[in-house]
Amino acid sequence: MTIKTNTNSIDIYKKYYVERDYEQIDLFQLLKDKFEIESVLYPGSYVHISPAFIFPHVVFIDSDKQANKFFKDYKYISYIIDRKVYSADPDVTFYAQDYTIPIPKLENQFDLLVSQYAGFISDTCKNYLKVNGYLLVNNSHGDAGLAAIDKDYKLVAAIKKSYNKYRLSISDLDAYFLPKKDVSINKESLHEARKGVDYKKTAPLYLFQRIS
Numbered sequence: 620m621t622i623k624t625n626t627n628s629i630d631i632y633k634k635y636y637v638e639r640d641y642e643q644i645d646l647f648q649l650l651k652d653k654f655e656i657e658s659v660l661y662p663g664s665y666v667h668i669s670p671a672f673i674f675p676h677v678v679f680i681d682s683d684k685q686a687n688k689f690f691k692d693y694k695y696i697s698y699i700i701d702r703k704v705y706s707a708d709p710d711v712t713f714y715a716q717d718y719t720i721p722i723p724k725l726e727n728q729f730d731l732l733v734s735q736y737a738g739f740i741s742d743t744c745k746n747y748l749k750v751n752g753y754l755l756v757n758n759s760h761g762d763a764g765l766a767a768i769d770k771d772y773k774l775v776a777a778i779k780k781s782y783n784k785y786r787l788s789i790s791d792l793d794a795y796f797l798p799k800k801d802v803s804i805n806k807e808s809l810h811e812a813r814k815g816v817d818y819k820k821t822a823p824l825y826l827f828q829r830i831s
């Protein structure tokens with residue numbers, strides 16, 4: 620006798636984000652409370668759908684096959700409806716593609732661009748962010764360091780985590796992104812290193828504003 624296992628596509632979200640305590644819902648709520656953010660672009664999202672629990676309009680982009688399968692099965696919409704904190708219907712779109720391939724209709728559409736563990740999004744996807752919009756970025760692939768040397772961005776907060784809670788810090792921002800070693804940092808060297816350089820003072824995440 621064969622036993623059919625009824626796998627639910629949402630299980631993959633639970634496995635990677637709920638069980639690992641990496642939903643970041645409090646982070647997205649914090650950003651919503653402090654800044655005027657309605658629309659979010661998340662390139663290299665995999666199945667990290669939690670921004671859509673907090674923000675009504677979210678576009679996800681990922682070239683991964685499993686992510687494509689997840690978004691093709693519309694169970695994720697019911698899951699977002701169950702967990703959303705806003706009254707509107709969720710407006711969620713997924714692009715199953717490489718985020719370096721241009722999507723002209725998304726230009727200047729977003730209040731927040733998210734870049735976590737997925738390459739140089741600050742640069743490649745900058746034109747999708749409105750001027751005055753925000754970039755939430757970590758430095759795992761060097762993307763925060765790239766934003767720090769980009770004249771179109773200004774660092775507005777370091778995002779720290781203590782007692783399992785995120786908080787914004789706006790003190791001593793000039794102390795971030797100073798390299799430990801005397802190395803010259805430019806776009807080419809960061810792209811080559813692909814994991815960033817060591818800085819004297821760091822935070823788990825950073826918030827930049829697009830200023831031009």
Ligand SMILES: C[S@@+](CC[C@H](N)C(=O)[O-])C[C@H]1O[C@@H](n2cnc3c(N)ncnc32)[C@H](O)[C@@H]1O
Binds near residue numbers: 664666680686719736
């Ligand atoms: C390590 S996962 C991170 C997922 C999510 N950002 C998170 O923090 O959990 C990296 C994801 O970025 C996607 N990715 C990397 N480069 C990409 C590209 N050029 N275009 C589309 N997706 C990309 C991968 O397919 C993968 O799903």
